[in-house]
Amino acid sequence: MTTLQPPPLPDPVRPLIGFVRYIRQHGFTVAPEQITSFLTAIRLLGPDHPDQIRLAGHATLAPPAESRHRFDELYRGFFFGEANPPTEPRVKSNIDPATRPGGEDLEPLQVSRANKSGQVASGASMSSLRHFSPHIDDAALRQLVGTVVRRLPTRHRLRFTAAAEGERLDFRSAMRDMVRYDGDFQRLKYASRPEVPRPVVLVIDISGSMKAHTEIHLRFAHAITHSSVPVSTYLIGSKLTPLTPIMKRKDLQTALDEASAYTDDWDGGTRIGSALDQLLAVPCQANQLRGALVFVLSDGLERGDHRQMVAACRRITRLAHRFAWLTPLALDPEFSPRTAALQAILPLLDLVGASGDPDALAHALSQFDGRRSRSPGRRRQSIDTTDRQLEVRP
């Protein structure tokens, strides 16, 4: 049996294909049809100037706007041998930090240096890794969350579909019926807009002061991600880390392991205002908040100037359907928001509730029971601790 070998590449094409391989090695995604387009574009352009190869690359290999600068550096590095481009850390999956060389030493050292109060966020950031307990059975949590999310508020889709009853007549279906029955009119057909669950956005604080509750919050995020509602998850510490794709891993342990390797600011300082600003700065992230139920799981310990946090919360309030702040401090029945930051954002919130415990989280979700408030209506503000609920005057 003979093995079919691909024909050798023509000489002029070789460096171009080499460039595509090079940028793939640096994390850019390039599909085969894009390579064909790239080569066609270069043939069309001449090229009579080296920069045209770069422009053809922009148009056909479509580097995202944020990475275009890096793409250009790779281009210059590859074709003109300029200084090596800076490498961005790539996500490594299924890596247990403890198995890394020296990983065993990292966590105790850094955890001992972690800012346990969460109140002393400085300009400097500290890298830290995190282990999660193995072999967790989350069936009970999933069942609990699954029950509650079924009652979360819904919204109408804008697209009409055929239905037994509906708000408008479905002429298309009626006409097909008439054709089928020799022009005889059978019965009225309707179309309606089905109800779909509102999206949920979880913003989880992973700073030192939240260390004891981070794991349960992540388990909760995983459970709700695998329920019937669309969920986006973000971590906030000294920076913002989008975690949605990782939370979609079916196996909880895999998700936690990948999450642990995905960011390096576990149990460190917290810059809530700056992280929320980062969330709002990217249009596709900010758009996820539109009409969503937004839950920030944080103790809200933002020391110093909290104006950035208040401004970000004001924007979230305007975008979201409901905005809740869940803090483990509210597990204490005597809790009331005392920090300046929490007090400043209180009028912007629909709910201040408890987190850090599966039942408390489920209870907080149940406060937005869609059957009780079908329409957006006026926002109801309340402080909800584990065993009491206080109405707050706006």
Next chain:
Amino acid sequence: MFASPETLSARLASANYLANEGLSTAIFLALGMGKPLLLEGPPGVGKTEVALALANGLERNLVRLQCYEGIDAGHALYEWNYANQLLAIRQSSDRKIDLYSDDYLIERPLLRALRAADDTVLLIDEVDRADHEFEALLLEFLADYAISIPERGTVRASTPPVVILTSNRTRQLHEALRRRCLYHWIDYPEPDMEERIVMMRAGDVAAATAKAVVAAVNGLRRLHLTKAPGIAEGVEWAQAATLLESGTGQWPDAFRRSIGAVIKDEEDLRFLMTPLAGETSADPLDSVLVQACSR
């Protein structure tokens, strides 16, 4: 269609659109390769204007499909005129009628562009506002430039039409859609380019005014406002300030009074008008205007 990106750029300039080298190259390639062009960028940088200028430059009709959440095949491709069909059935008695003739077909933008591919530029505007299902429908359309009408068969374009898609990146588009298109990110232009755009678009605006407006608009963009001003806002600001100034020489005041032409967010306005800490009366807007007008 065009010999080079430079000739294309000159044609766009004759249609009142100034394109930089990257954009003219991307459009040139899209026309040459018969592929759709996806333009992304912040709001107000002139993405939609590219299609308008291209239609003018090529002397073609512009067919525009404005996307929104919930848009479906009936709004984008075609729809049957069901009311007329029902009436025709009732009135036909034993006469044979063709219910699926052109008499009952309502052409929507994609079908209209396909049937007159040589004579149209198709603009699919703000595709990020549509939902994922519509994106899947576009994939099929953009791959073959064909639409299947079950009752009639497949309608295929005689030549690949000129298709421009725009997106404000309010959500991430599917990779498959990006792969089918050529891509260009339109950013805010360099100051000298923006001055030329303001001069071209605003009409009776002095060069010094255009320079000051562009400097001020760039100053505002650096302040990380909720809604950064786009090019169109800059043009309107130049026009509004020129109207208010009317020979008095009070430029900073004219710019300040016409701020509504460029800032359209209450929170941003409040931020710009709040006196700076440690200052008696100056606010961020003052600082921006003083710097811009002193150039």
